[in-house]
């Protein structure tokens with residue numbers, strides 16, 4: 507690919523919307539400045555209300571406005587929950603009166619109920635504003651980008667005692683999809699403690715905290731000495747585990763390095779170079795499956811979804827399912843798409859396998875890695891000798907909730 511050199515030199519890549527929301531272009535700044543002088547106005551039309559505010563003209567649906575009324579009878583601001591019965595709103599509702607006063611839109615509905623909205627709240631919460639905003643800003647990386655960023659690891663002592671250290675750790679985790687804590691005692695208990703500092707542990711069929719070695723105690727190739735190509739875990743869950751935590755407690759032998767690849771960086775390349783492939787990966791649902799039939803474990807899991815999950819309003823990726831071991835029979839793709847789907851899958855595989863996109867690390871006792879399993883793929887080199895890995899999965903919702911608690915965009 508002619509771009510491979512460019513890619514090594516590439517600036518950190520941000521998903522769409524980030525730049526727009528964080529750093530408005532000069533033109534936008536000027537038009538905002540101009541608009542700041544002009545008074546905001548509203549025009550009630552037949553099927554919507556048009557608001558001119560901050561240099562932008564935005565349409566608001568009347569049912570939406572009634573549904574989002576923040577008056578005490580419609581909304582409980584103590585619990586941040588809606589009280590209004592949306593099922594009782596007339597779908598043909600229109601306000602009898604609409605005015606803008608002192609930064610507020612004031613609507614009087616038939617029957618006399620009054621709704622007041624601050625104009626800035628409306629501007630922020632409009633579809634048009636969301637379209638330009640990134641839900642989770644990220645820095646997409648290949649080897650050089652990640653190395654040049656010099657992202658620091660957290661240290662066990664400070665991590666356990668300082669909330670600020672956890673905040674920095676989470677910020678790095680959100681931006682890069684991987685983050686490390688060093689100097690952790692090489693025990694399952696300490697690994698559990700460090701994981702719980704971040705979030706709630708997600709118990710699965712593998713246990714709460716798991717500790718595994720190459721003993722084939724489970725019907726899965728992870729429990730062997732074989733190399734594992736890059737993949738996401740639990741792709742066969744309807745909701746794959748959000749975070750994977752690994753801590754290598756012991757390795758007396760050779761090999762066994764961990765491979766990390768930013769799946770969104772690779773998918774972004776596919777989007778740039780082959781939009782049709784990207785579209786297929788984002789639209790065509792496939793199945794992953796885990797079937798285990800042993801004396802001790804009986805499991806049959808299936809998870810259905812596209813390789814890439816993308817928010818439809820801003821085209822931001824949020825989940826990649828890529829596990830060629832656990833990919834199930836494909837019978838969800840019509841004949842006229844299947845050849846093109848394989849070509850699209852190949853385009854993604856090609857990007858994922860570029861050596862310049864690979865980050866190899868040797869996990870050693872003390873070094874705990876957190877991996878965003880919705881974004882960053884992991885794999886491992888084959889190994890010899892006794893190798894003991896412990897870890898757990900974390901619930902994504904709780905990690906993101908902790909991050910938001912620190913004021914981070916997640």
Ligand SMILES: C[N+](C)(C)CCCC[C@H](N)C(=O)O
Nearest residue numbers: 712716718726728738739740
């Ligand atoms: C991490 N731990 C060893 C507990 C489980 C491994 C699960 C491996 C499975 N093939 C998957 O990719 O989901």
Ligand SMILES: O=C(O)CCC(=O)C(=O)O
Nearest residue numbers: 728734739764885886895
């Ligand atoms: O052994 C390893 O380093 C990782 C194996 C693996 O992919 C997993 O446990 O999910």
Ligand SMILES: [Fe+2]
Nearest residue numbers: 728738739884
């Ligand atoms: Fe894995």
